[in-house]
Amino acid sequence: xxxxxxxxxxxxxxLTGAALLxxxxxxxxxxxxxxxxxxxxxxRPVRLNALSELPATLWAGVVAGIGAPAAATHxxxxxxxxxxxxxxxxxxxxxxxxxxxPGETGAMNSIIPALVAAQLGLPLVDADSAGRxxxxxxxxxxxxxxxxxxxxLANEPAEGTNAVEAVLDTPTPADADALVRGLVxxxxxxxxxxxxxxxxxxxxxxxxxxxxSVSRAIRVGAALRRAKAIGSDPIAAVRDALGGRLVVLxxxxxxxxxxxxGGGFDMSRVILHDDTADVAVIAQNENLLAWRTDKDAPLAxxxxxxxxxxxxxxxxxxxxITAQTVGTRVHLLGIPADPLLRREPLAGRxxxxxxxxxxxxxxxxxxxGGDRFVTTxxxxx
Amino acid sequence: xxxxxxxxxxxxxxLTGAALLxxxxxxxxxxxxxxxxxxxxxxRPVRLNALSELPATLWAGVVAGIGAPAAATHxxxxxxxxxxxxxxxxxxxxxxxxxxxPGETGAMNSIIPALVAAQLGLPLVDADSAGRxxxxxxxxxxxxxxxxxxxxLANEPAEGTNAVEAVLDTPTPADADALVRGLVxxxxxxxxxxxxxxxxxxxxxxxxxxxxSVSRAIRVGAALRRAKAIGSDPIAAVRDALGGRLVVLxxxxxxxxxxxxGGGFDMSRVILHDDTADVAVIAQNENLLAWRTDKDAPLAxxxxxxxxxxxxxxxxxxxxITAQTVGTRVHLLGIPADPLLRREPLAGRxxxxxxxxxxxxxxxxxxxGGDRFVTTxxxxx
Numbered sequence: 229x230x231x232x233x234x235x236x237x238x239x240x241x242x243l244t245g246a247a248l249l250x251x252x253x254x255x256x257x258x259x260x261x262x263x264x265x266x267x268x269x270x271x272r273p274v275r276l277n278a279l280s281e282l283p284a285t286l287w288a289g290v291v292a293g294i295g296a297p298a299a300a301t302h303x304x305x306x307x308x309x310x311x312x313x314x315x316x317x318x319x320x321x322x323x324x325x326x327x328x329x330p331g332e333t334g335a336m337n338s339i340i341p342a343l344v345a346a347q348l349g350l351p352l353v354d355a356d357s358a359g360r361x362x363x364x365x366x367x368x369x370x371x372x373x374x375x376x377x378x379x380x381l382a383n384e385p386a387e388g389t390n391a392v393e394a395v396l397d398t399p400t401p402a403d404a405d406a407l408v409r410g411l412v413x414x415x416x417x418x419x420x421x422x423x424x425x426x427x428x429x430x431x432x433x434x435x436x437x438x439x440x441s442v443s444r445a446i447r448v449g450a451a452l453r454r455a456k457a458i459g460s461d462p463i464a465a466v467r468d469a470l471g472g473r474l475v476v477l478x479x480x481x482x483x484x485x486x487x488x489x490g491g492g493f494d495m496s497r498v499i500l501h502d503d504t505a506d507v508a509v510i511a512q513n514e515n516l517l518a519w520r521t522d523k524d525a526p527l528a529x530x531x532x533x534x535x536x537x538x539x540x541x542x543x544x545x546x547x548x549i550t551a552q553t554v555g556t557r558v559h560l561l562g563i564p565a566d567p568l569l570r571r572e573p574l575a576g577r578x579x580x581x582x583x584x585x586x587x588x589x590x591x592x593x594x595x596x597g598g599d600r601f602v603t604t605x606x607x608x609x
Numbered sequence: 610x611x612x613x614x615x616x617x618x619x620x621x622x623x624l625t626g627a628a629l630l631x632x633x634x635x636x637x638x639x640x641x642x643x644x645x646x647x648x649x650x651x652x653r654p655v656r657l658n659a660l661s662e663l664p665a666t667l668w669a670g671v672v673a674g675i676g677a678p679a680a681a682t683h684x685x686x687x688x689x690x691x692x693x694x695x696x697x698x699x700x701x702x703x704x705x706x707x708x709x710x711p712g713e714t715g716a717m718n719s720i721i722p723a724l725v726a727a728q729l730g731l732p733l734v735d736a737d738s739a740g741r742x743x744x745x746x747x748x749x750x751x752x753x754x755x756x757x758x759x760x761x762l763a764n765e766p767a768e769g770t771n772a773v774e775a776v777l778d779t780p781t782p783a784d785a786d787a788l789v790r791g792l793v794x795x796x797x798x799x800x801x802x803x804x805x806x807x808x809x810x811x812x813x814x815x816x817x818x819x820x821x822s823v824s825r826a827i828r829v830g831a832a833l834r835r836a837k838a839i840g841s842d843p844i845a846a847v848r849d850a851l852g853g854r855l856v857v858l859x860x861x862x863x864x865x866x867x868x869x870x871g872g873g874f875d876m877s878r879v880i881l882h883d884d885t886a887d888v889a890v891i892a893q894n895e896n897l898l899a900w901r902t903d904k905d906a907p908l909a910x911x912x913x914x915x916x917x918x919x920x921x922x923x924x925x926x927x928x929x930i931t932a933q934t935v936g937t938r939v940h941l942l943g944i945p946a947d948p949l950l951r952r953e954p955l956a957g958r959x960x961x962x963x964x965x966x967x968x969x970x971x972x973x974x975x976x977x978g979g980d981r982f983v984t985t986x987x988x989x990x
Contacts, residue, residue, distance in 0.1 A: 316778075390779065390780045390781060390784050391780070392777070392778065392779040392780075392784050392788060393777075393778045393779075394775045394776065394777050394778070394788060394792075395775065395776040395778075396773070396774075396775050397697075397773065397774045397775070397776075398771065398773040398774075398797075399771045399772070399773075400771060403771050403773050403797055406795045406796055406797055407773060407775060407792055407795055407797065409795070410791040410792045410793075410794055410795040411775075411788055411791045411792060412791075413791055414787045414788055414790070414791040415787055416779075416784055416787055416788065
């Protein structure tokens with residue numbers, strides 16, 4: 229196999245890039261940094277393999293954190309729960325899992341599978357379910373291969389808390405999500421847990437994953453690192469790393485933040501002032517909608533990624549946007565969604581998600597405008 | 610084996626007796642009656658076996674409903690979830706379960722194991738964990754044999770809801786309880802579920818169960834049925850059936866009811882007017898404390914059973930006491946707890962439970978007063 233080993237620089241680039249591509253979700257970078265430290269202390273390499281480098285019959289499993297990302301800022305580091313969930317999935321599914329699949333792209337959830345890969349000496353697969361972070365299981369491209377069943381949920385025991393785990397047997401991702409949210413709200417979980425599901429053969433992933441999403445996140449992180457080092461424009465660096473697939477939706481200082489942690493989610497509304505109007509970004513963990521107060525339709529909406537980048541080139545997740553962040557100058561970047569996320573039943577689930585935060589219209593789409601990517605709202609702007 | 614088969618009269622007597630002995634908990638009789646109808650339609654016998662009639666090496670499993678008892682008045686009849694949970698426990702524990710153990714004594718939970726026994730053609734064991742109903746797993750005498758691990762929780766799917774189940778792996782009953790409560794609060798469960806746990810060999814049950822509790826409940830139910838038929842005193846009938854182990858704590862009309870369903874429990878406070886003072890009965894599913902407003906200490910407290918019996922001889926559970934029940938004349942009966950429930954760690958858990966509803970003192974105990982059972986409060990009454 230043509231292994232690529234992720235060194236410390238690559239892991240930090242992965243963290244930076246995933247923090248941006250997570251689109252406001254995926255947890256805080258501060259929660260993931262101890263996991264990189266832990267990987268480095270382990271002293272075991274993280275091998276990254278493209279799908280094409282792995283046998284089609286090899287069984288892999290998805291592992292990730294789930295819950296309210298803000299919990300990752302006050303809970304214990306996720307050093308045992310992900311491995312525990314992954315190992316238990318092997319038993320529950322009766323499969324020998326020989327590769328680790330990222331669940332999504334985001335600060336915590338791009339590093340957690342790398343950690344499990346290092347702990348178990350297994351390859352990390354260069355793919356994920358979306359190329360971004362997702363608020364619910366039903367939005368993942370892995371659903372095109374199979375439902376997330378069985379699903380193992382394990383807690384990371386805080387001091388004075390016992391290790392617990394649950395194996396869930398549900399027919400649909402919505403059922404799995406609901407039970408997971410019920411469990412993570414209990415004291416043993418404290419609003420967050422690690423899950424493992426989708427025991428899949430590599431051959432099942434064709435058309436059921438976003439290939440190359442780990443190396444894409446590393447490229448974005450490396451571009452930001454280099455731009456910072458030489459003082460060049462971070463937006464241009466990210467645009468290049470994404471092959472031009474980027475739209476600047478808004479720029480300006482954050483003027484207000486309202487967040488609520490509960491139901492296993494962080495709900496938030498962030499306001500920034502862009503020149504002549506306010507822009508409101510609505511999130512359920514991930515950013516779902518961007519409204520400009522002088523427009524009657526949203527600027528952009530999920531499944532397109534709505535990502536935060538500070539004026540000095542640092543990605544921000546919603547878990548990091550607090551009252552203390554008010555005044556920070558940021559860009560709201562739009563990154564076109566992978567086409568898989570616009571296929572049914574995923575597309576309809578994104579529509580439902582937008583309705584849950586009050587949008588019942590036809591969502592705008594970031595698209596190629598001839599010379600650059602634009603939002604469908606540009607014509608009326 | 611010296612099987613005793615429970616006919617329709619015995620099943621109805623079991624329901625009546627268990628409704629009384631449940632001590633306010635155990636669910637409404639109305640929720641259990643469809644299960645008896647279902648057993649009768651099945652046309653398969655329910656065989657009841659004493660512990661001594663079963664091989665010590667035989668594996669048995671506990672099955673019961675759990676959640677907010679009031680949910681049983683509006684949810685679907687529990688005809689599939691208990692069997693599903695029991696069957697899955699066999700797989701999860703790797704044991705061939707050849708007998709069904711009641712979890713507790715109460716209207717729903719004395720009939721549910723009889724139903725599973727009939728469905729699977731297995732004997733029902735004449736025992737339970739307490740001789741009464743219990744609000745949490747940690748209070749069960751089965752804990753003297755083993756913790757409730759693994760525990761399977763299954764839902765009874767309502768129309769438009771999918772069948773889901775969870776296998777919980779937790780080190781303590783408190784952890785299992787917390788996860789169960791988190792799950793039953795989700796929409797798939799609707800505040801109630803069926804669980805199966807404690808895969809135990811019959812030989813492990815010595816000193817870890819209340820033996821004979823099914824036949825005791827049948828005796829109480831039969832006594833009430835006969836008293837009603839001949840118009841004799843129902844309290845005297847129950848006292849006889851319990852070998853004199855009964856104290857009348859209060860008698861009078863219900864004057865107020867306050868209930869709250871949530872957190873997987875029904876919390877309630879029922880007031881009755883007893884002659885010269887009000888009596889307040891505080892419940893978390895089951896009745897935990899009886900306060901007389903002119904006394905500084907409670908009349909009685911869990912683990913002793915505080916049971917409702919109407920003036921015309923009908924047991925009442927808290928799920929049946931509503932605004933419509935105000936004005937009904939009732940007796941509050943005290944039934945001394947099985948001594949096992951006063952052993953640690955169970956005793957301390959009852960103390961914690963009482964503290965949760967505001968009582969931090971030394972709880973009164975129903976005891977033998979020389980010629981009859983009395984409450985320790987009689988001296989100051």
